[in-house]
Amino acid sequence: MKIVNSIEEVRSNIRQARAEGKTVGFVPTMGFLHEGHISLVNRSKSETSYQVMSIFVNRLQFNDLKDFTSYPKDMERDADMAKNAGVDLLFVPDENEMYNNNLTSVNVERLTDHLCGAHRPGHFQGVFTVVSKLFNIIQPDVAVFGQKDIQQAVSIEKMVDDLNFPVRIIIAPIMREVDGLAMSSRNKHLDAANRQNALVISKSLRKAEQMLIAGETHAGSVISAMKDVILGGNPASIDYISVVRYSDLSPVDTVTQKAVIAVAAFFGTTRLIDNMIVNLDKGSVECIY
Amino acid sequence: MKIVNSIEEVRSNIRQARAEGKTVGFVPTMGFLHEGHISLVNRSKSETSYQVMSIFVNRLQFNDLKDFTSYPKDMERDADMAKNAGVDLLFVPDENEMYNNNLTSVNVERLTDHLCGAHRPGHFQGVFTVVSKLFNIIQPDVAVFGQKDIQQAVSIEKMVDDLNFPVRIIIAPIMREVDGLAMSSRNKHLDAANRQNALVISKSLRKAEQMLIAGETHAGSVISAMKDVILGGNPASIDYISVVRYSDLSPVDTVTQKAVIAVAAFFGTTRLIDNMIVNLDKGSVECIY
Numbered sequence: 001m002k003i004v005n006s007i008e009e010v011r012s013n014i015r016q017a018r019a020e021g022k023t024v025g026f027v028p029t030m031g032f033l034h035e036g037h038i039s040l041v042n043r044s045k046s047e048t049s050y051q052v053m054s055i056f057v058n059r060l061q062f063n064d065l066k067d068f069t070s071y072p073k074d075m076e077r078d079a080d081m082a083k084n085a086g087v088d089l090l091f092v093p094d095e096n097e098m099y100n101n102n103l104t105s106v107n108v109e110r111l112t113d114h115l116c117g118a119h120r121p122g123h124f125q126g127v128f129t130v131v132s133k134l135f136n137i138i139q140p141d142v143a144v145f146g147q148k149d150i151q152q153a154v155s156i157e158k159m160v161d162d163l164n165f166p167v168r169i170i171i172a173p174i175m176r177e178v179d180g181l182a183m184s185s186r187n188k189h190l191d192a193a194n195r196q197n198a199l200v201i202s203k204s205l206r207k208a209e210q211m212l213i214a215g216e217t218h219a220g221s222v223i224s225a226m227k228d229v230i231l232g233g234n235p236a237s238i239d240y241i242s243v244v245r246y247s248d249l250s251p252v253d254t255v256t257q258k259a260v261i262a263v264a265a266f267f268g269t270t271r272l273i274d275n276m277i278v279n280l281d282k283g284s285v286e287c288i289y
Numbered sequence: 290m291k292i293v294n295s296i297e298e299v300r301s302n303i304r305q306a307r308a309e310g311k312t313v314g315f316v317p318t319m320g321f322l323h324e325g326h327i328s329l330v331n332r333s334k335s336e337t338s339y340q341v342m343s344i345f346v347n348r349l350q351f352n353d354l355k356d357f358t359s360y361p362k363d364m365e366r367d368a369d370m371a372k373n374a375g376v377d378l379l380f381v382p383d384e385n386e387m388y389n390n391n392l393t394s395v396n397v398e399r400l401t402d403h404l405c406g407a408h409r410p411g412h413f414q415g416v417f418t419v420v421s422k423l424f425n426i427i428q429p430d431v432a433v434f435g436q437k438d439i440q441q442a443v444s445i446e447k448m449v450d451d452l453n454f455p456v457r458i459i460i461a462p463i464m465r466e467v468d469g470l471a472m473s474s475r476n477k478h479l480d481a482a483n484r485q486n487a488l489v490i491s492k493s494l495r496k497a498e499q500m501l502i503a504g505e506t507h508a509g510s511v512i513s514a515m516k517d518v519i520l521g522g523n524p525a526s527i528d529y530i531s532v533v534r535y536s537d538l539s540p541v542d543t544v545t546q547k548a549v550i551a552v553a554a555f556f557g558t559t560r561l562i563d564n565m566i567v568n569l570d571k572g573s574v575e576c577i578y
Contacts, residue, residue: 007453103398103537104417104451110392128393129452136453162393163418164296164425248392 001083003090007137010091014052014138017088022050026140026167028131031055032072033081036175036183040144041085043172047142053082054091054134056098060126072185091138098133106132108162111155111249115242115262116273127152128159135165144170147288148182150260150275154249174274174289176202182274194267200233201263201274202289204241208261209287212278217255219243230265239264239271246277256280290372292379296426299380303341303427306377311339315429315456317420320344321361322370325464325472329433330374332461336431342371343380343423345387349415361474380427387422395421397451400444400538404531404551405562416441417448424454433459436577437471439549439564443538463563463578465491471563483556489522490552490563491578493530497550498576501567506544508532519554528553528560535566545569 004010014024025044029037037053044051055078062068075092082090106128111117117124135143145153153171160169175183180202181195190198204226211222223241230238244251246258255278262275276289293299303313314333318326326342333340344367351357364381371379395417400406406413424432434442442460449458464472469491470484479487493515500511512530519527533540535547544567551564565578 011455100450102451103400104448105396105398106393106452107396108393133451133453136455139455159393161389162391162422163395164422166300166425166428 001079001087001090003079003092005092005094006097007093010052010089010137013089014050017050023048023142024050024052024138024140026052026054026134026138026143027087028054028056028134028143028145030057030071031078032074032185033078034175034183034185036146036148038081038085039175040146040172041082041087043170044142044144045086047168047170048140050089051085051087052089052091052138052140053087054093054138055082056091056093056130056134058126058130059095059099060102060129061123062126063120063123098130102129105129106159106163108155108159111158112151114244114249114251115151115240116264117151119239124152124155128155131156132159132163132165135160135167140167142168142170144172146174147171147275147277148174148184148273150262150277151249154246154260158248180206182272184272186270186272189270190267194270197233197235198267198272200230200235201265201272204229204263205261205274205276205287205289209276209285209289212255212280212285212287217280219251219253219255222255222261226261226263230263233267236266236268239266290368290376290379292368292381294381294383295386296382299341299378299426302378303339306339312337312431313339313341313427313429315341315343315423315427315432316376317343317345317423317432317434319346319360320367321363321474322367323464323472323474325435325437327370327374328464329435329461330371330376332459333431333433334375336459337429339378340374340376341378341380341427341429342376343382343427344371345380345382345419345423347415347419348384348388349391349418350412351415352409352412387419391418394418395448395452397444397448400447401440403533403538403540404440404529405553406440408528413441413444417444420445421448421452421454424449424456429456431457431459433461435463436460436564436566437463437473437562439551439566440538443535443549447537469495471561473561475559475561478559479556483559486522486524487556487561489519489524490554490561493518493552494550494563494565494576494578498565498574498578501544501569501574501576506569508540508542508544511544511550515550515552519552522556525555525557528555 025048027040057071112124157169259278264273276287279286314337316329346360401413446458548567553562568575
């Protein structure tokens with residue numbers, strides 16, 4: 001695995017890989033890798049022959065500068081994990097390499113109005129801008145995003161479609177601990193009691209799945225039942241429980257065709273998110289979570 | 290010359306050209322071609338071996354829907370001119386091919402605050418969005434824009450730099466009638482008297498050049514002298530006479546290093562624009578107009 005810091009080195013390495021007939025897969029990250037990130041690389045390996053990962057903590061997507069400066073870093077461990085996962089090229093630019101008096105931004109309307117976007121002004125614009133840059137730098141055939149950040153993944157699908165980026169987006173499933181908790185670097189902040197309490201989040205999604213299978217399509221009823229499950233875990237607060245259309249992530253009253261059911265809640269001071277994608281087709285129910 | 294309407298056909302034709310070892314030059318237009326457009330193709334031909342032109346009247350960049358629907362069209366003449374100019378691939382998409390429930394936009398701050406941008410909210414965002422799409426569809430090595438629309442050209446340079454588009458932008462000089470009037474499809478709206486009057490615009494730029502050569506660097510003095518020249522042509526009104534920094538197109542009090550001097554004025558009901566790029570370097574003065 002090569003580790004490079006400059007855009008020029010990325011381009012020359014990828015030019016070389018392309019000259020060897022390789023296809024390029026890309027997994028963008030902010031580092032502090034866990035098994036979730038590695039699962040994205042594995043998915044990319046199943047589709048392409050040359051793996052690029054970026055590690056860049058993107059200032060533009062932080063609402064609070066303190067969160068940006070305190071974002072956890074462990075470059076040595078990250079490099080080991082990336083290498084072991086089969087990454088060929090690890091791109092670790094510094095701030096100056098990525099932003100030199102940047103005045104350009106990319107935005108996707110509507111899809112960022114609800115869910116996490118409602119309380120994070122500017123966050124997704126920062127994500128779209130850096131992802132556009134990375135796509136233009138790497139020019140991958142395939143880029144893999146995690147379903148865990150469903151609003152990010154679906155909005156990027158829309159951005160790619162709207163702006164005709166020549167890249168295929170894959171949304172890879174959520175990696176979970178054996179007891180069902182979605183993997184996150186934040187989980188380590190949970191004390192023992194809240195680690196146990198937090199299981200109600202994935203349980204609430206299973207509850208929603210059961211209701212959909214039983215024929216319930218009223219979003220309000222599903223949300224109400226999920227709320228009861230989550231309150232059983234004594235959350236510090238529930239940020240949102242939402243049923244949205246997949247295509248534009250806007251809230252729906254009735255679950256039809258493709259939808260997303262998403263949850264965000266605090267356990268202690270730790271904010272956890274989880275979601276499932278729902279496909280309703282001629283009475284059959286498929287839930288991906 | 291091939292004429293194609295779909296993104297897929299563009300991509301397959303360009304893939305073929307690339308397989309033949311060709312380099313791709315691109316000139317985006319809204320059609321109704323004149324010699325100015327052809328000069329952009331000629332410049333592109335001097336840099337690359339396969340020429341792509343697009344003709345697409347981009348609804349997103351019109352503030353007034355009436356201007357959009359009444360935008361002049363002459364597809365048959367355009368196709369002849371493009372063919373004679375040596376265009377290899379003419380891309381003429383319809384509205385649905387380009388915009389399918391589009392929610393994504395690209396914006397460049399600051400550079401669009403002054404000059405034409407001041408009175409055309411949303412115009413440049415529409416330009417950046419469609420140009421981003423066209424760059425992603427065509428993936429050219431080189432794209433050529435005219436200096437005539439200097440704010441567009443400089444902002445797109447900045448967008449390409451900020452978002453790392455793998456394309457080299459060339460700004461080609463303004464084509465002029467023998468008497469100095471900048472070529473524009475709007476010139477045909479001028480009656481005989483205003484056609485003559487309008488010469489004061491290019492004269493005002495020459496006046497500015499003379500002053501710079503004589504050592505004048507105070508923007509206010511240059512603007513004041515240009516205003517006197519333009520008023521001599523009885524304009525219906527002067528929209529702006531501005532001296533701006535090239536790098537961010539913001540107004541300056543003193544001309545230093547690289548600057549743009551730009552004019553917009555109405556003759557009758559026809560709005561005309563013109564400009565020159567100024568390079569001041571160790572006392573030498575270069576004016577490109």
